Amino acid sequence: MVERKRTEMISRDEAVRRHLQVLYASQTREKQIFISDLKEHRKRKDRQMFNSIIYAIGPKWYQALSVRQRCALDALEMSIYQDLLEGRPVRCIVIMHKLGLVPLPSFTELMSCVFLGRNDPKEMLAQLYFSTYGYPINGKRISYCLNARLILSAILYLGLDNLIFLLEKTFAPDKSAGEPEPKPKRKPPVKVPSPYLAKMVAFCYEPPQIRRKPPPPLPDLAVLNEPYEEEPIMQKPPPPPPPPPPPKKRLPISYCEKLAGINPIRPHVPSTTDIYDSRKSIKPKGKTRSKTNILENGTKKKKKYGIGIDFRKKNKHRKKLVPPTTSLWNAQYTINGVFQVQGKTCFVLGNVTILPALGELIHGGYALVGGQNINIHCGFRGRAPALKPDPCDCVKKWQDTVFKYVKETKCTCGHYFDLRNEGHFSQEELQYFVKPTIHAPFQFNYDTIYDIDAQKLYVEKEFKRIWDTDSMLRVDDSIANKLLEKKKKKKKAEKDSKKDGDDDDTSRMRNVPSHSCLGMNPKITDYLKCALRLMRKVNVAARLPDLHLVPELKEWMRQRLYGKLTSSERREYLRKSTTYWSMLRTLADQGFGHVSPPKDPLYGVPTTWKHKQSLNDRFRQYTDRYKLTLFRSHAYVTNMLWSTMYQAEFPDKKFREIYFSYLFSRVQDIQLIHPYSKRETAERKTTLMNKRYVCLPPGVEPKT
Structure with a gap:
């Protein structure tokens, strides 16, 4: 009995321990999942914050310049003038050094850029950028090195004041708006015979609220309403073409003269100079070479080693051996070696074998010779040439077979190939395709490939037909005419208000067409895009890519649209x-x-x-x-x-x-x-x- 109670206690404790282990494991797993989700959430938040920091920087090429760099750029125009007078860019190279360019451009390259940009320091920096990297400043790149960022930021700094001046001129309020209406004058209070008869008004004190001054109304921005196209990112320039092949080696003139049979005529040289004639002396055959040479005057001279000797050697090419040929395709032979016989090189052949001809053997019977039967060989029978194959029409046969199988064979569920729709759709009613319109091309409808519900397809087709014919609105002719008249009156009133110039900023923003670069709800960057595009001919800095993202320009446009910042x-x-x-x-x-x-x-x-x-x-x-x-x-x-x-x-x-x-x-x-x-x-x-x-x-x- 005691042992039974003890086993029950042990089993109960084991069950409790196992339950605690399962509970602890589940809670630990939940905590691990929560911690992993929290880490992912924080990573996502940090990534978003980092992207917002990068967006606040501006374009990819924008680099903040220190006071020393800006002061050096302020003196660039005078330095260009003085360097042109002197003829060498000693002052401009110092400014490039203060700007932080590493490595510095060469004197020749910098001097050519100074001459091309002599009228405008921004043009000089643009030429330096083009000569260094091989593409103009208005080309958008994926990434920029530090030198490129410094040059482009220097161009922006030199043209920033002029850009802001042009923006102020573009977004200046219209003069036709006139002065604001004067406030109505307060009427003098009516005198009461007794102060006790006057009405008493109790005022609740409210602290004064500082409201920012509303910005002036925007002018007529019809000039900016042109479609805007984003500049594509310039790819790396293709590698240069391979160099041309080297010119062919020209033969010396003496070789050509020798082929033409031209012999040079040389003057007579006296014997005291010991200069030999360049022509080769003719030697008789069979005689040994003498150790003396004959001069032009007939006297003999001993052979010398030094200045007066012609060291030109005779080119002796070894004659290449050519193996023998029998001009028979079925002849085989082995070469045992090459020997020299009577001064000539000859091939020594081991054995020559003639292979049998191609074809079948013609059997001529047997003959008994010396008690043995011998086959009589009557030559070889030639084989007939292969027949020319007939033209193949396997593609047509395959297509007809496939279509026949699709038309005549049913699937396992008993439906034909057109999925419950017996017969063929016409081209207009084919639900798998969307008909082309003025604004959309011919498209394939991917949603109806696996849709086999005939009722749904019929409803969609009928609804589309009704919607296309405008019969779903069911509007009477009288009501339609009234609506058209209202629209015409509204358009006429809007045109008159535009001519008078008394419409406010919001109405102008609503009247901006949707196809323009501003759009229906223009943002700060949209205004900058359209305005800076018109300044590219006036200012070199306006040609920089993504200029609408520069923080100084965005801050100016924000202040122009919404006024100064409040304390909040x-x-x-x-x-x-x-x-x-x-x-x-x-x-x-x-x-x-x-x-x-x-x-x-x-x-x-x-x-x-x-x-x-x-x-x-x-x-x-x-x-x-x-x-x-x-x-x-x-x-x-x-x-x-x-x-x-x-x-x-x-x-x-x-x-x-x-x-x-x-x-x-x-x-x-x-x-x-x-x-x-x-x-x-x-x-x-x-x-x-x-x-x-x-x-x-x-x-x-x-x-x-």
Whole structure:
């Protein structure tokens, strides 16, 4: 009995433990799913915030310029004038150096760009961009290097004031609007014989609300109502064609003269000069070569080795051996070797075999010779040529067979190939296709491929027929005529109001046709697109791609459309800046924008004074390369930080100067130790803490 109770207790405890394990496992799984969903949600939010930061920067080529870079660009026009007078671009190359271009253009290239852009510094920078990259500034690219971003941003800075002036001129309010109507004058209060008879009015105090001044009404924007086409992204230029083949080698003139039979006539040379005639002396056959040469005057001279000897050698080509041929296709032979017989090279053949002819053997019977039966061979019978094949019509046969099978064979459910619709549809009633219209091409309806409901197809066909003929509205002729008259009156009133010029901004925005670049509900960027397109002939900077995304122009257009910012909107900008900076700070902790120095094993090896100079040269190249990568990374991070600042929305020169004092405009100003970099400061701190009480040989790192 006791043992039974004990087993029951153990089984109950085991059941409770298992239940707790299952419950814990399910709760843990739910928490893991929640944590994974939370991570995905945060990743999505961070990605959206990062995309909003990139959108706030502006176009892909936009780069924020410091005060030093802007001051250098202000002096570019005078530098171009002075360099043209002097004939060499010594001042313009300094400005390009201050702008931060690495590597700098050559003197010849820069001088040609200075001459082409002598009337406008923006044109000079555009020519420099074209000569450097091979495509104009108005071509949209997928990505831009730092040099390209600096050149395009310099063009924008030089033409920004003129662009804003042209925008002010384009969006200036019409003068026909006139002055606003004067406010009605207040009537003087009626005098009452007794103050006690006057009506008493109790006022509730309300704090004054600061309302922003409404912007002036927009002018007539009919000039901008033209269709807008987005510029396509320019692809990389195709590789250059291969170089032409080298010219054929020309034969020397002496060879041609020799073929033509022209012999050169040379003057008589005296014997004292010891110069031999270039013509070869004719030697009789069978005589040995003498050690003396005969001069032109008939005297003999001993052979010399030096200046007066013609060293031209006779070209002796070895004669190529040609194997023998029997001119028979069925002859086979083996070559045992090549021997020389009486001064001639000859092939020595081993055996020659004649193969039997192609065809069937003609049997001529048997003959008894010497007690043996021998076959009598009467030659070979030739084979007849193959017959020419008949023309093939397999495609037609296949098509007819397939159509016959489709028409005569039923599927397993008892339906024909046209799915419950016996017979053929006409071309007009075919429900699988949509008839072409003025605005739409001939289309295939994918929704009705597997739709086999005849009633549904019939209803859709009837509804479409009714809708196309406008018989579904069922409007009487009298009502229709009244509606048409109302529409005509409304259009006439709108035309009259347009002529008078007393319509407001909202009505104009509604009257903008839908096919125009502004559209029905135009945004800030839509206004900028259409306005900047008309300024391309006047200003070079207006030809830049995606210019409507520049923050300064968007801010000006926003202020023109909606007025100045209120205090609540300023607080919203500040809140966005704090959220953006908290995200960028977390990214900086993870290594965003950080450039770790490359480790070269050469500097950890013990060396001697013999390698000092080569090590110094290598280290100089090493630091220059590292500084350049650091400069590009800091330029990218600076551009991102500047667009997310609250002060960057309303740029001030002093604030810009303070902000860019820690950030560099050229590579020479970069220091390898950055006091403001949070991650690098932490890395230096840990390195110093590890090496504080440890003395290790060079190249060996302490254990962390």
